[in-house]
Amino acid sequence: MRVEEKLYTLRYKRDEEPHLRIINPQQCLECEREYGQPQPCISVCPANVYSWNGEKLILSYENCVECGACRIACPFHNISWNYPRYGLGMSLRYG
Ligand code: SF4
Ligand code: SF4
Structure with missing residues (x-):
């Protein structure tokens, strides 16, 4: 099963408060x-959360x-990352 197909088995509850941000x-x-491009965070993220618009990083944290x-891959420790608040974020549809 491809990563993209596996992502369809997940369910998301959007947290209005981003759980990750660029410091x-x-x-x-x-x-x-x-x-160069893609930067390390973009390379490692399986969910395409990060993209580069030529000037800055765009985050689709949902x-x-x-x-x-991404936290491990960023060579500058430039990502502030916490789990989404309780009950929000990702859950397994069949788990
Ligand atoms: Fe992408 Fe980081 Fe979220 Fe993993 S933790 S899916 S690398 S943004
Ligand atoms: Fe991504 Fe970190 Fe590089 Fe910023 S500094 S582009 S967060 S890897």
């Missing part, structure tokens, strides 16, 4: 200069599957 957006510009990979 210093300026750092992402430096990251792009140093690592799609996050809470794997934690």
Whole structure:
């Protein structure tokens, strides 16, 4: 089963309060200069939460599957990440 197909088995309850954010957006510009595109957070995220618009990182935090990979992959520790509030975020549809 492809990752995209597995993502369809998940259910999301949107938390209005983003559970992840970029600490210093300026750092992402430096990251792009140093690592090129796609930047590490974009490369590792299985849910396409991150995208680059040429100037800054765009976050679609509602799609996050809470794997934690971006936190580990960011070489500048520039991602503030918490689990969504209780009962919100991702859940397994058949779990
Ligand atoms: Fe920004 Fe970190 Fe992503 Fe680089 S890896 S673009 S510093 S969040
Ligand atoms: Fe993507 Fe996983 Fe980071 Fe969520 S925790 S933004 S799914 S890499």
